[in-house]
Amino acid sequence: MSSELLFQQALNGLSFGALLFILAAGLSLVFGMMDVVNLAHGAFYMLGAYVALSVVQLTGSFWVAMLAAPLALGLLGLILEPLLLRRLRGRHLDQVLLTIGVSLIVVDQIGVVWGREVRSLAAPAGLDGSVALFGGDYPAYRLFVIGLGIALAAVVTLVYRRTALGMHIRAGVEDAQMLGALASWPRRCSAFSRAWTSTRSSIPWSSSWSAASARSAGRWWAASSSVRPTPSARCCSRSSLSR
Amino acid sequence: MRRVLLWASATIGAATLVTFPYWTAEWESSRFATTVLRDILVFAIFALSLDLLVGRAGMPSLGHAAFFGAGAYAAGVATQRLGTDQLPLTLGAAAFVAAALALLIGTLVVRSEGIFFLMLTLAFAQIVFAIAFQWTSVTGGSNGLAGIARPFLGGIDLNPPERMYVLVSATFLAVVLLLRAVAGSPYGRVLVGIRENERRMRALGYDTARIRLSAFVLAGSIAGIAGALSAYSLRFVSAQDVGIGTSIRAFVMVLVGGAGTLAGPVIGAAVVLYVERILSSAVPVAETVLGLLFVAFVLLARQGIVGIGGAAWARMRR
Amino acid sequence: MAGFGKNELAARRGYSYRLTRRQFLIASSAAALAACGPAAVAPTASGSPSASPGKTLKIGQLLPFTGVYAELGNSMRRATELYLKLNDNKLANRPVQLIYEDDANVTATGIQKTQKFIDQDQVDVMMGVVPTPLAYGIRNAVHAAKMSASFSSYQISYPIGDYLSAKGTKDFFLAYANYGFGTESAADFTTGIKKNGGSVTGNVAPPLGNADFAPFVTQIKNQPTKNVYSFFSGADAIGFIKTWNQLGLTAAGYKLYGAGFLTEQDVLKEVKDLANGIVTSLFWAVELDNAENKKFVADYQKQYPLLPDVFAVQQYDGMRALDEALKKLGGDTSDKDKFSKALEDVSFKSPRGDFAFDKTTHNPIQDIYIREVKTQGGQTVNTISDKVAKVTDPGK
Numbered sequence: 001m002s003s004e005l006l007f008q009q010a011l012n013g014l015s016f017g018a019l020l021f022i023l024a025a026g027l028s029l030v031f032g033m034m035d036v037v038n039l040a041h042g043a044f045y046m047l048g049a050y051v052a053l054s055v056v057q058l059t060g061s062f063w064v065a066m067l068a069a070p071l072a073l074g075l076l077g078l079i080l081e082p083l084l085l086r087r088l089r090g091r092h093l094d095q096v097l098l099t100i101g102v103s104l105i106v107v108d109q110i111g112v113v114w115g116r117e118v119r120s121l122a123a124p125a126g127l128d129g130s131v132a133l134f135g136g137d138y139p140a141y142r143l144f145v146i147g148l149g150i151a152l153a154a155v156v157t158l159v160y161r162r163t164a165l166g167m168h169i170r171a172g173v174e175d176a177q178m179l180g181a182l183a184s185w186p187r188r189c190s191a192f193s194r195a196w197t198s199t200r201s202s203i204p205w206s207s208s209w210s211a212a213s214a215r216s217a218g219r220w221w222a223a224s225s226s227v228r229p230t231p232s233a234r235c236c237s238r239s240s241l242s243r
Numbered sequence: 244m245r246r247v248l249l250w251a252s253a254t255i256g257a258a259t260l261v262t263f264p265y266w267t268a269e270w271e272s273s274r275f276a277t278t279v280l281r282d283i284l285v286f287a288i289f290a291l292s293l294d295l296l297v298g299r300a301g302m303p304s305l306g307h308a309a310f311f312g313a314g315a316y317a318a319g320v321a322t323q324r325l326g327t328d329q330l331p332l333t334l335g336a337a338a339f340v341a342a343a344l345a346l347l348i349g350t351l352v353v354r355s356e357g358i359f360f361l362m363l364t365l366a367f368a369q370i371v372f373a374i375a376f377q378w379t380s381v382t383g384g385s386n387g388l389a390g391i392a393r394p395f396l397g398g399i400d401l402n403p404p405e406r407m408y409v410l411v412s413a414t415f416l417a418v419v420l421l422l423r424a425v426a427g428s429p430y431g432r433v434l435v436g437i438r439e440n441e442r443r444m445r446a447l448g449y450d451t452a453r454i455r456l457s458a459f460v461l462a463g464s465i466a467g468i469a470g471a472l473s474a475y476s477l478r479f480v481s482a483q484d485v486g487i488g489t490s491i492r493a494f495v496m497v498l499v500g501g502a503g504t505l506a507g508p509v510i511g512a513a514v515v516l517y518v519e520r521i522l523s524s525a526v527p528v529a530e531t532v533l534g535l536l537f538v539a540f541v542l543l544a545r546q547g548i549v550g551i552g553g554a555a556w557a558r559m560r561r
Numbered sequence: 562m563a564g565f566g567k568n569e570l571a572a573r574r575g576y577s578y579r580l581t582r583r584q585f586l587i588a589s590s591a592a593a594l595a596a597c598g599p600a601a602v603a604p605t606a607s608g609s610p611s612a613s614p615g616k617t618l619k620i621g622q623l624l625p626f627t628g629v630y631a632e633l634g635n636s637m638r639r640a641t642e643l644y645l646k647l648n649d650n651k652l653a654n655r656p657v658q659l660i661y662e663d664d665a666n667v668t669a670t671g672i673q674k675t676q677k678f679i680d681q682d683q684v685d686v687m688m689g690v691v692p693t694p695l696a697y698g699i700r701n702a703v704h705a706a707k708m709s710a711s712f713s714s715y716q717i718s719y720p721i722g723d724y725l726s727a728k729g730t731k732d733f734f735l736a737y738a739n740y741g742f743g744t745e746s747a748a749d750f751t752t753g754i755k756k757n758g759g760s761v762t763g764n765v766a767p768p769l770g771n772a773d774f775a776p777f778v779t780q781i782k783n784q785p786t787k788n789v790y791s792f793f794s795g796a797d798a799i800g801f802i803k804t805w806n807q808l809g810l811t812a813a814g815y816k817l818y819g820a821g822f823l824t825e826q827d828v829l830k831e832v833k834d835l836a837n838g839i840v841t842s843l844f845w846a847v848e849l850d851n852a853e854n855k856k857f858v859a860d861y862q863k864q865y866p867l868l869p870d871v872f873a874v875q876q877y878d879g880m881r882a883l884d885e886a887l888k889k890l891g892g893d894t895s896d897k898d899k900f901s902k903a904l905e906d907v908s909f910k911s912p913r914g915d916f917a918f919d920k921t922t923h924n925p926i927q928d929i930y931i932r933e934v935k936t937q938g939g940q941t942v943n944t945i946s947d948k949v950a951k952v953t954d955p956g957k
Contacts, residue, residue: 004783005780008783009776012773016772113630115632130807
């Protein structure tokens with residue numbers, strides 16, 4: 001294997017890895033902080049892509065969709081968490097079953113609303129070209145995804161370690177009851193982190209500008225995928241980096 | 244007296260079930276009803292085996308289709324490749340292969356619990372799926388195994404649909420009796436004990452990991468038998484039989500019908516197959532209906548249809 | 562599944578294994594026609610009570626309306642309805658009743674719905690059957706007469722291999738989806754180029770439904786063979802073509818060839834001019850210049866706001882074949898053997914050119930077109946650059 005090939009494949013791996021990181025970060029946040037196992041994460045990811053697709057068709061702007069998709073999914077999280085998940089606190093098995101149900105509904109309804117053919121979106125102007133790097137050109141969009149992954153990691157770490165909010169979240173993970181006794185935080189906090197994580201899950205879709213494809217996202221995959229980032233990326237992001 | 248009456252009605256019920264295609268032979272849709280009922284019973288066996296884990300032993304497996312598929316493939320391969328068509332051999336092969344696979348996977352997963360058990364079983368089932376999909380020379384890969392011949396029992400050809408149905412329904416009754424016996428036995432009680440409080444059972448001297456493993460293997464081999472019956476019924480096996488979709492369907496059946504009961508998984512199988520096979524002809528969103536069932540039963544009726552029915556019965560008697 | 566043709570057990574039961582493996586390799590599509598009768602149950606059953614002229618002809622359409630092939634099912638449904646609309650909702654003077662069932666791309670469901678067609682609806686004819694495993698799965702249930710209005714992997718991939726190597730392009734690198742039909746296509750293409758002294762220098766085989774094509778395309782870019790033959794369809798095709806362009810393979814002098822699905826409408830409408838220059842082979846293209854096709858495309862577009870695709874053509878031809886066979890019998894479907902024979906003998910001018918069935922394989926004998934993607938007047942289309950006449954499947 002030549003050094004150029006090695007370098008290019010490393011970049012391929014990094015950019016795909018960054019996408020998976022963005023996806024997995026949301027999942028682990030909900031599990032780690034709220035103790036909720038969300039098997040509908042992959043379905044939300046897919047939904048984010050379709051919202052982005054519609055926003056682009058309406059406004060023609062990648063960057064508007066980049067804001068709109070996370071907000072829309074965040075809103076959905078804010079509605080679903082108190083409605084469905086709050087009463088299942090600590091009951092992992094029930095959470096799993098419930099979120100499988102949610103993912104079945106979401107995926108099927110996406111097919112009804114957006115149709116079942118394969119869709120895709122182009123990278124925005126400025127990111128659709130290539131950048132000259134050691135060993136040849138490399139797509140700018142993939143580099144952008146790497147950058148976004150690193151930026152998100154930095155922001156999350158900062159919020160988690162350095163801010164009052166992060167402190168409360170950490171405290172909540174340690175002992176939610178105690179935190180509740182000390183202040184009225186946890187409720188708001190968990191709703192917040194729920195919304196936040198559900199927002200997060202939609203970022204890769206919108207950011208990757210990717211193909212929204214109910215057709216490709218095998219229905220059952222969408223259910224299984226969310227637990228395991230790799231296959232979820234497999235079903236949903238097949239296009240995310242390539243488009 | 245009451246006991247005798249109960250036994251008599253159960254026997255009559257069983258006989259009615261097994262002879263269904265014969266006493267409905269005059270109906271216009273007898274044949275279609277027979278195949279639908281046959282498939283319901285196949286899945287009822289599968290769901291019952293999962294319920295032994297979920298409802299009885301508290302082991303929520305999301306990879307149970309691995310054993311269903313292993314049984315189906317074993318029966319198919321035994322018939323097509325090894326050239327045997329005797330039911331005891333092919334069905335035995337299915338039960339054995341499924342049990343061996345369950346022993347292998349079970350050894351690795353029985354020490355984990357709850358959500359971790361769930362994820363591990365799911366992961367192992369996905370591995371089995373990948374093998375089934377890729378190992379083209381044995382499993383037919385993405386094309387599956389088609390044209391599986393139905394077996395003989397001695398000199399009796401089980402190919403005609405009504406005989407196939409009798410085989411399925413008789414096996415179903417045998418499985419129900421077996422699981423009923425297990426539930427009532429000391430072994431069944433130990434399983435429930437482990438589900439409720441594993442540490443106490445360990446303190447009492449039970450080798451809980453081993454007992455859980457034995458339940459896992461038993462459930463796996465019954466699932467394998469269901470898989471073999473499915474292979475005979477449809478004359479077809481594909482990787483979809485091993486996939487997560489099949490595992491989830493079995494779980495919906497247990498959940499909707501009611502876990503921890505004998506009637507629950509059977510009712511659940513009927514409901515799910517009704518939605519998938521019959522309702523889907525009329526409504527294009529069967530998947531959404533299944534999803535809504537999931538959500539509704541988790542939130543509102545965790546005990547399933549049997550639970551709702553039992554509660555209503557209790558209220559009526561008051 | 563080598564060897565099930567000589568399955569003795571099956572022979573003992575009298576199952577028909579006359580049909581060969583290849584003709585049922587119908588990748589993402591088939592407009593298979595099957596004269597229905599519960600053959601596996603009672604081969605002599607004379608079918609449904611409605612099987613006589615003048616009465617309603619019941620056609621069961623087994624198509625995927627949900628799942629991976631959903632769009633394909635919709636397309637075939639549109640073609641069916643178009644054909645009937647243009648023929649006053651009658652075939653051979655019999656009013657037609659269509660019954661649609663969704664197989665959801667789950668074989669077990671498809672088998673069950675086939676059973677429903679036969680036992681419950683008592684249809685005279687069954688059509689559809691898209692996924693390959695399903696075609697395998699239902700063949701015990703339907704009467705032996707099955708006609709495929711589609712294609713085999715051989716018919717698509719062998720002729721272009723033969724054609725290209727005869728023209729002097731001999732060395733190829735292969736890229737194909739790693740599943741049944743993809744692997745078969747690669748093998749058939751290889752046979753084609755080897756016939757004229759060509760060779761395969763290497764291959765990549767991403768799994769079906771691959772997530773990221775960059776590693777595979779990077780591998781192609783780092784090997785010297787400039788001509789690449791591929792088999793991908795649907796979402797995989799879109800991902801592959803986009804990545805191919807992102808990583809600048811065209812600019813680096815690489816040329817992409819493929820089986821026609823690589824550049825069918827579902828793919829072209831998403832990748833547009835990124836596909837320019839790709840050379841593929843298929844038995845039809847929107848741009849095909851013949852009277853039947855012009856009329857078909859115009860009729861289709863009058864009825865629906867989109868271009869027809871290859872699956873619509875197959876279904877349209879399937880309906881036409883059924884129509885022709887029925888006309889010959891005066892609309893009488895009661896004798897299944899006569900009906901099968903009539904179907905076998907059908908021949909007519911189809912949008913794809915001359916259409917007839919091969920008597921032994923029941924696959925169509927058809928011209929295969931070599932097509933190149935070009936953007937003309939703002940539309941990206943498959944232009945016809947050549948044709949390989951009368952390709953039949955050897956039916957091994």
